[in-house]
Amino acid sequence: MNLLELLGYFNYWVFAIILTIGLYAIIIKTNLIKKLIGLSIFQSAVFLMYITMDKVEGGTAPIIQAGVEDQIFSNPLPQVLILTAIVVGVSTLALGLAMVVRISECYDTIEENEILDAD
Amino acid sequence: MIFIFAVFLLTMLVITAVAIVRAEDLFVAVMLTSIFSLLMAANFFILDAADVALTEAAVGAGVTTVIFLCALSLTGDREKPRQGPRWVAIGTVGVLALLIIYATFDKPRLGDPDAPVHQHIAPWYIEKTTEYMDFPNVVTAILSSFRGYDTLGEVLVVFAACIGVLFILGVSPPRKTQQVTTKNSGLRHHLIPQVVGRLLIPFIVLFGLYVQFHGEYGPGGGFQAGAIIATGVILYALLEGEANALRAIPRGVLLGMVVGGALLFGGVGVVCMLMGGAFLEYSVLTADPVFGQQLGILIIEAGVGMAVCGALLSIFHAFAARESLS
Numbered sequence: 412m413n414l415l416e417l418l419g420y421f422n423y424w425v426f427a428i429i430l431t432i433g434l435y436a437i438i439i440k441t442n443l444i445k446k447l448i449g450l451s452i453f454q455s456a457v458f459l460m461y462i463t464m465d466k467v468e469g470g471t472a473p474i475i476q477a478g479v480e481d482q483i484f485s486n487p488l489p490q491v492l493i494l495t496a497i498v499v500g501v502s503t504l505a506l507g508l509a510m511v512v513r514i515s516e517c518y519d520t521i522e523e524n525e526i527l528d529a530d
Numbered sequence: 531m532i533f534i535f536a537v538f539l540l541t542m543l544v545i546t547a548v549a550i551v552r553a554e555d556l557f558v559a560v561m562l563t564s565i566f567s568l569l570m571a572a573n574f575f576i577l578d579a580a581d582v583a584l585t586e587a588a589v590g591a592g593v594t595t596v597i598f599l600c601a602l603s604l605t606g607d608r609e610k611p612r613q614g615p616r617w618v619a620i621g622t623v624g625v626l627a628l629l630i631i632y633a634t635f636d637k638p639r640l641g642d643p644d645a646p647v648h649q650h651i652a653p654w655y656i657e658k659t660t661e662y663m664d665f666p667n668v669v670t671a672i673l674s675s676f677r678g679y680d681t682l683g684e685v686l687v688v689f690a691a692c693i694g695v696l697f698i699l700g701v702s703p704p705r706k707t708q709q710v711t712t713k714n715s716g717l718r719h720h721l722i723p724q725v726v727g728r729l730l731i732p733f734i735v736l737f738g739l740y741v742q743f744h745g746e747y748g749p750g751g752g753f754q755a756g757a758i759i760a761t762g763v764i765l766y767a768l769l770e771g772e773a774n775a776l777r778a779i780p781r782g783v784l785l786g787m788v789v790g791g792a793l794l795f796g797g798v799g800v801v802c803m804l805m806g807g808a809f810l811e812y813s814v815l816t817a818d819p820v821f822g823q824q825l826g827i828l829i830i831e832a833g834v835g836m837a838v839c840g841a842l843l844s845i846f847h848a849f850a851a852r853e854s855l856s
Contacts, residue, residue, distance in 0.1 A: 418537065419639035422577075425540040427630035431623040432547045439619045442609040444556055444601065448563055451594070452547055455570055458586075459543075462579045467648060468641035472580040473668040474748065475660060483643075485578035486652045487668040491677060494669070495684040497585045498753045498838055501594050502691035505845045508601040509698040512852060515605040516703045522610050 422463040430456035441523040443511045447504060454500050458493045465489040536576050543569050556607040557599075564595040580749035581669045584741070588757035593842050596764050600849035662813075663823045665746040673751060674827045674834075678810040681830075682795055685837050689792045692841035699848040727769040734762035742835045746824070752831040756838025763839075764846050772850045781847065784840045791837025795830050802826070 433456060436449025465486040473487040515521045518529050546566045553559040567590025575583040638645035659671040673681055742755030767775035799810040807814035812826025 418533070419641070420634050420637070421537060421540060422640050423634035423637060424631050425544055427627050427634065428544050429547050430630065431627040432544075432551055434626070435619055435623045436551045438623070439612065439616050440551075440609070441612055442556070444598075444605060445551075445559065445609055448550060448559055448598075451563065452550065452566070455566070455590075458582075459570065459573065462574050462577045462582060463640060464645070464647050465579060466577045466641045467643050470578055470641075472578045472749065473656060474580075475656075475666040475668065477666070484656050484668065486648050487655060487672055488652045489647070490579045490582050490669050491672045491680075493579070494582050494585050494673065494751075494753055495681060497582070497589050498757065499684050499687050499691075501589050501597070502688045502841060502845070504594065505597050505849075506691045506694045506698070508597060509695045509848070512601055512604045512849070513698055513701075521605050 422459065426456050426460045426463065429453075429459065443514065443521040443523060444508070446523075447507050447511065450507070451500070451504055454496075458496065461489040461493050532576060536573065539569055539573050539576070543573065554609050554611065556602055556609055560595060560598040560602060563598065564591050567591040567594065581667075581751065581754065584749055584754045585757060588754060588761055592761040593757060593764065593846075596768075596846060597849060600846065600852075604849070604852055662820065663746075663827065664820050665824065667746055667748065667750075669749075670745050670751050670827065670831070673753075674830050675810075675812060675823060678799075678830070681834065682799070682810070685792055685795055685834055688838060688841045689788055692788055692844050695845050695848050699852050703852070724769060727765055731762050731766050731769075734765065735759055738762060742831065743828075745831055746827065752834025752836075753838055756835040756840075757842065759835070760839045760842035760846070763843055767846070767850070772847065776847065779843065781844070784844045784847070787836045787840030788844060791833040791835070791840060794833030794836070798826055798829050798833070 430453060433449045433451075433453030436452065437446050440446050440449060465488070467483055467485045470483040470485040473484040473490070475484075476482065511521055514526065518526050520526060520529075543566065546562055546569060550559050550562045550566060553562060567586055570590065571583045571586040574586055638647075655672050655676055656668050659665070659668045663671050663675065665671070738755045738759035738761075741750035741758060742752065745751035745755070763775060763779060766778070798812070802811050802814055803809055805814045810826075810830075812823045813819035815822035815826050
């Protein structure tokens with residue numbers, strides 16, 4: 412396997428690393444906002460994996476140009492899935508943040524261990 | 531050349547992610563999240579996903595950051611340092627990362643045209659878009675017609691999340707004393723944001739409308755346009771104060787946009803059924819099936835744009851109004 416072939420997997424490695432960085436933040440951070448940031452990093456990693464799969468060598472964005480024959484297009488299907496997922500992601504993130512705001516108003520803290528102690 | 535640039539961007543992405551997790555000041559972490567989204571958008575663009583890059587740039591770098599900052603101003607922006615060992619977590623995620631990297635060697639290489647994902651239904655979509663809709667953007671065609679059910683579901687999720695945020699933040703805060711806070715006048719006293727922002731806002735909204743109505747021909751559509759227009763209005767709210775933004779677009783109008791957008795989408799589906807087709811089968815809308823498809827897609831994209839824009843702005847105002855209460 413030569414270097415260029417190995418670099419073809421680079422996107423997936425970055426996906427794996429970002430995914431686990433997000434997971435690490437979710438596991439170890441006690442601050443609820445930091446947990447949500449970790450969750451959104453995790454989510455972005457999944458987006459990256461889907462979009463990596465859509466690429467076709469020599470391809471272009473899937474917009475058909477009139478009069479140009481034999482165009483290669485990248486796969487539009489993962490793009491559609493992720494396009495909607497990004498907008499849904501921000502809405503659900505806002506829902507999470509709204510809950511954190513309510514928690515901080517009731518407990519005066521957003522550190523998980525302090526909330527558990529207060530209960 | 532573009533390959534080296536992609537590797538550079540991806541490396542920056544990893545560095546930014548590490549910096550986000552390490553930052554103890556949450557304000558810094560949120561700002562880095564914004565940079566992270568921008569880098570991610572550039573990556574999407576290199577990987578031929580123009581529509582997704584547009585959405586990620588508007589939503590990830592724009593709206594998400596503002597909502598995070600609103601939440602931070604309500605909860606405080608310092609993270610308490612954590613005591614105790616962390617090697618268990620580091621070990622677990624390290625092993626997991628190695629396992630995933632090991633698994634990637636079974637995956638098809640980046641850009642491999644023979645990968646299974648390119649063999650299934652995607653070529654059919656690309657082939658039939660010209661025949662059924664006669665417009666160039668395959669992504670819009672799939673989003674709004676071929677997989678219209680999915681998109682309707684996504685719009686309803688956005689709708690539900692927006693209603694959830696409004697309910698959670700709608701109850702009055704349990705503060706002991708209601709302090710009288712100074713009226714939030716935005717950045718009106720700062721000359722540079724004022725001048726630059728004023729210049730930018732009309733162009734942002736105009737670009738949003740272009741993306742909305744040109745979505746069949748270039749990268750764009752309702753989701754992107756809704757997010758871009760919401761960004762423009764949020765910028766106005768930051769510059770002129772939230773009260774002025776609410777005077778321009780009142781809460782009732784925003785809620786009407788969310789509900790109306792979702793209803794418009796569903797309503798088109800029902801009209802299709804009444805005219806003898808299946809749910810969301812736009813071909814029956816007019817005598818010419820191709821024109822019917824185009825008309826249906828135009829209307830439901832408008833519904834999506836309204837719903838997304840209204841939902842994001844309602845969420846922003848819900849957080850911002852909380853700020854002035856506590």
